[in-house]
Amino acid sequence: EAGVAQSPRYKIIEKRQSVAFWCNPISGHATLYWYQQILGQGPKLLIQFQNNGVVDDSQLPKDRFSAERLKGVDSTLKIQPAKLEDSAVYLCASSLEGVRARDTQYFGPGTRLTVL
């Protein structure tokens, strides 16, 4: 079974530039998550999709971050414009259903973003 795919793996940009990350979840997984992991911290949920609908985006800085999952499969996360404090690893995860209390999340390799 193929895992969660993410690209790019690394990205270096200057502040105020824009950047986009792509995620392809495990086939058949209805729920997709984007997490931000700052060095030395645990992953923090940015947004959760159930199919192509948003379930939770309470911690997404909506003035600069946006995400979409148009066809309920792939997803993109965009930052525009980037700030220095956005430097982090952006992890995508997927789960079979997500809303069930016992669902397991599978993480992709992440995209390491450095903002200079």
Added chain:
Amino acid sequence: GQQVMQIPQYQHVQEGEDFTTYCNSSTTLSNIQWYKQRPGGHPVFLIQLVKSGEVKKQKRLTFQFGEAKKNSSLHITATQTTDVGTYFCAGRVWTGKLIFGQGTTLQVKP
């Protein structure tokens, strides 16, 4: 807001020694999950605990969920160099959201 605290932040042990990390939630949890993240890697699911007082074992790893479903622990017996990494607990709150702790980074000296 809802928080999941994890201690210690770092632990250095000699190979063969035991290791324990503790996780504490500010609210009652539906369940708790544990993940391991190797250096430069991504979190990998280890186990999920659901019932109050539940204890599960995976070889040298023992996971416990507290009676009040607000705390949990992971104990590794006789550590090996392959155990190196950061161990995260993630508590699921009533809304269904998973909240990760800060992680405990384990270093094992051969």
